[in-house]
């Protein structure tokens with residue numbers, strides 16, 4: 264049997280850039296990658312939320328491996344500027360995690376009747392596609408090109424969703440006493456973005472394969488984050504495991520997908536949804 268490197272999950276000496284890194288899962292992705300030994304470039308649109316996220320992640324042996332930079336994924340110049348700043352500081356991005364999205368939260372009243380297809384505005388369509396889909400394209404263009412150019416390769420991981428595989432079940436979002444034509448729904452953009460990310464993943468996986476750039480997608484199921492009881496009961500009934508995910512249950516998958524442990528995995532969508540899409 265050929266010699267195995269002692270730990271293919273070890274990310275010591277590698278740098279991972281995470282978009283939307285100040286959000287609920289972005290911080291978890293960063294924490295998982297830091298635990299595997301990586302340096303992390305945390306990016307998001309607001310400096311304050313980045314400061315909070317960085318403070319949460321910082322511990323004595325991690326401090327020096329965390330950078331935080333404001334970067335708007337919808338703005339090519341903002342991405343190119345950060346690329347140039349990192350390059351000037353001698354930082355090579357080995358792993359790109361396209362995680363940013365506008366994800367209206369069930370609990371925040373984010374899903375209002377304007378989310379309904381009949382009323383959905385062109386502006387909302389444009390804004391959400393710009394972040395979730397165009398943003399992943401622009402970041403992959405800048406950082407993927409650099410990964411391919413110097414021959415050392417890299418990894419692009421697109422964070423999709425179980426809704427890259429199945430349609431939203433709009434019954435989940437129903438509110439008591441609200442007329443049908445005003446019931447909130449998961450917006451059409453979410454399905455389009457998450458399904459689109461799988462196409463982007465396959466495209467990128469083959470485009471630079473000869474330059475050792477791999478691309479995969481992770482499709483998480485819903486994470487429990489204090490949503491109301493009625494919603495949780497309904498979604499639990501759709502999941503064979505009978506529950507939502509805990510916020511830390513994707514960490515090991517992130518470590519696998521962003522390291523040499525997944526060296527022969529390319530162009531795939533890893534669906535971690537408690538079995539929801541199998542039903």
Ligand SMILES: NC(=O)c1ccc[n+]([C@@H]2O[C@H](COP(=O)([O-])OP(=O)(O)OC[C@H]3O[C@@H](n4cnc5c(N)ncnc54)[C@H](O)[C@@H]3O)[C@@H](O)[C@H]2O)c1
Nearest residue numbers: 283285286287288308335336362363364424483484485486
């Ligand atoms: N939480 C879940 O249950 C769940 C389930 C499946 C998939 N996902 C996916 O996981 C990813 C992270 O989700 P989350 O729950 O952490 O969401 P979140 O809303 O907590 O985080 C998203 C982050 O993206 C940032 N962002 C928004 N616009 C941006 C822009 N223009 N440029 C840069 N950053 C921007 C936000 O500021 C935010 O910090 C998303 O792609 C989401 O669709 C989440």
